[in-house]
Amino acid sequence: MRVDVVTIFPAFFDVLEVSLVGKARGSGLLDVRVHDLRDHTRDRHRTVDDTPYGGGAGMVMKPEPWGEAIDAIVADASAAPIFVFPSPAGEVFTQATARELATAEHLVFGCGRYEGIDERVFTYAASLGRVRMISLGDYVLNGGEVASMAMIEAIARLIPGMVGNPASLVEESHEDGLLEYPSFTKPASWRGMDVPDVLLSGHHGRVAQWRHAQRVERTRERRPDLLPSTD
Numbered sequence: 001m002r003v004d005v006v007t008i009f010p011a012f013f014d015v016l017e018v019s020l021v022g023k024a025r026g027s028g029l030l031d032v033r034v035h036d037l038r039d040h041t042r043d044r045h046r047t048v049d050d051t052p053y054g055g056g057a058g059m060v061m062k063p064e065p066w067g068e069a070i071d072a073i074v075a076d077a078s079a080a081p082i083f084v085f086p087s088p089a090g091e092v093f094t095q096a097t098a099r100e101l102a103t104a105e106h107l108v109f110g111c112g113r114y115e116g117i118d119e120r121v122f123t124y125a126a127s128l129g130r131v132r133m134i135s136l137g138d139y140v141l142n143g144g145e146v147a148s149m150a151m152i153e154a155i156a157r158l159i160p161g162m163v164g165n166p167a168s169l170v171e172e173s174h175e176d177g178l179l180e181y182p183s184f185t186k187p188a189s190w191r192g193m194d195v196p197d198v199l200l201s202g203h204h205g206r207v208a209q210w211r212h213a214q215r216v217e218r219t220r221e222r223r224p225d226l227l228p229s230t231d
């Protein structure tokens with residue numbers, strides 16, 4: 001998978017090198033390219049924003065640098081990309097979104113700052129590929145960088161070959177609508193707290209039953225919105 005990121009803070013993405021994504025980059029499964037939006041400005045001050053038409057607070061990102069950055073990425077792309085613009089005004093990112101985007105050949109993340117990006121940039125991107133406006137959740141970040149990083153990690157670990165043990169993908173939170181069961185390792189007793197007996201029993205059927213019950217209980221307690229409604 002190829003992932004391009006356009007941002008005014010390329011340094012944010014340095015940490016991708018040291019994470020799971022860094023390993024995948026080395027193995028050729030994932031090709032991440034980070035671009036500085038300011039490299040596509042033409043003025044001495046490398047201006048990327050301006051005041052909004054119609055007035056109002058804050059600044060809006062100018063369309064010209066975005067247009068050039070997008071053109072440069074698309075010029076050496078083999079397939080029409082999916083453009084992802086992180087925004088608190090987008091659809092909410094879920095594991096299902098990650099699964100869907102993990103099948104894409106080419107993703108382009110456009111990280112907005114300030115009050116947003118000139119709306120015509122989205123229309124232009126839509127003429128070159130699919131456009132998704134995606135929110136990480138119902139809160140406001142300073143820009144799209146942290147949101148992009150979270151999405152890239154969630155997507156990249158679903159690419160076949162990225163996670164050492166694919167079975168670990170199956171039983172985790174959100175894969176089947178339930179939260180994950182609690183985990184324990186040695187020692188069996190620690191600071192007066194004992195690992196539940198059933199996990200030491202060696203009885204696979206009972207372990208599976210207990211874990212399922214724990215998942216349902218946890219989901220009911222912490223995320224009742226994930227369970228089918230009973231009314």
Ligand code: ADE
Pocket residue numbers: 086087088134135136137138139140141142143144147
């Ligand atoms: N940019 C600012 N806030 C955001 C959010 N909640 N999700 C994605 N991008 C954002």
